[in-house]
Amino acid sequence: MNPLSILSSKGRQPSSSLKRQLVSLTVPIFIETLLIMTLGAVDTVMLSRHSDESVAAVGVVNQIVMLCFLVFEVINLGTSVLVSQYLGARLNDRVGKVVGVSLLVNLAIGLLISSILYFKASAILRLMGLDDVLLSEGVGYMRIVGAFAFFQALSLTASAALRASNRAIYPMLVVGLVNLLNIFGNYVLIFGRFGAPALGVEGAAISTAASRAIAMVILNVILFHTVLTRFPWEIFRRFPTRELSNLLKIGLPSAGEQFSYSSAQIIMTFFINMLGIEVLAARTYVVNIVMFGYLFCIAISQGGAITIGHLVGKAKLRGAFIVGKYVLRWALIITVSLSLAIAVSGRWILSLLTDNPTIISIGATLLWLDVLVEIGRPVNIFATNALRATGDVNYPFYVGLVAMWSLQVFGGYMLGIYFGLGIYALWLMIASDEITRGIIFIRRWWSMKWADKSFVNKSIPS
Secondary structure, three states: OOHHHHHHOOOOOOOHHHHHHHHHHHHHHHHHHHHHHHHHHHHHHHHHOOOHHHHHHHHHHHHHHHHHHHHHHHHHHHHHHHHHHHHHOOOHHHHHHHHHHHHHHHHHHHHHHHHHHHHOHHHHHHHOOOOHHHHHHHHHHHHHHHHOHHHHHHHHHHHHHHHHOOOOHHHHHHHHHHHHHHHHHHHHHHHOOOOOOOOOHHHHHHHHHHHHHHHHHHHHHHHHHHOOOOOOHHHHOOOOHHHHHHHHHHHHHHHHHHHHHHHHHHHHHHHHHOOOHHHHHHHHHHHHHHOOOOHHHHHHHHHHHHHHHHHHHOOOHHHHHHHHHHHHHHHHHHHHHHHHHHHHOHHHHHHHHOOOHHHHHHHHHHHHHHHHHHHHHHHHHHHHHHHHHHOOOHHHHHHHHHHHHHHHHHHHHHHHHHOOOHHHHHHHHHHHHHHHHHHHHHHHHHHOOOOOOOOOOOOOOO
């Protein structure tokens, strides 16, 4: 059957069982993401009570560390797609091989990155322009956190496999537990409570590394008691190069799309910095505020992608298409509604964060302009996840690369900086990029050109 004929098949809503599956994935992913965001805010607040220098130094280090973590996502994104498709196709032996290869490869990459972050901490932070005061704070933190970065590599791999196998509740529970341990560890080691020495920034680093070690152990124990019964040692005798190849085919363009987006945001921040401290501060506040508006979109898109991957693995393409429409509709409704609510209460929210009237005025206007951004953003978040889940991994990368850098970066520079139209023109170009990509991705989903991209060797049913 031609894939396009699926569009005329009966059924406009996912079945009740698919809706339940979607909810069981979305809710824990939402809570887990919220906990991660909240933890970052708590860490900043606790360190701010130690010193402003520690906050600045740790902020720079964390940017570097998070960029390194994108390298782990090359394998993890592929793991999520392959595990979901193979489980849908009941190819359980291949699930074990994929997870085994993913753990081995990310362990090797994690150890390499850990050694670089530990031994080159001072050189890297000097390249970032830290002065001697911040350098002394940052190097100690980076060496401790960086030396154990491989813990996070293994944790992220286990989390990806658990989510793809409909067990998203376990990563959520582990993140919740680890967050509590990290907050307690920060309190004890930063300020020297309960007889412990007051270690400041290094105390925060020890707490973070220990928490990640605990998370890694718990997640992998759960993984080998639920998804896998044992480690597939046979991969050492005959390494499954096919699975590694598939992991890289998915992971490289998928992580490349994320890296491209992150790089574009860094360049846009550089442009905004040219407009003055108050404009940069307003942008920082707005970015952190609107993040909570599209949090639900991230959760339902990731949950929807796993569900779509299972359906594609079962060769149920009509079901995958319908689930995609359902996820997209709710992602748009919730995100746009929340962005409007945030814009309406923008001045009040900003006044809780700053008493600078210029920053409040700029930020309040940006929050209204951001409503346009949030028309396109949920479509793009949905589409990159959904298309990746079907195996259509290259299309989002190419579209993102062209649209982001031509509209957002080049167009933003020309209007906002070269022609001097300022921050509002830059924000409008961000909106134009998001909306343009959104239109392209909607056409791609409706075209069904993703229907033959599956990594499971099954033909489309007639």
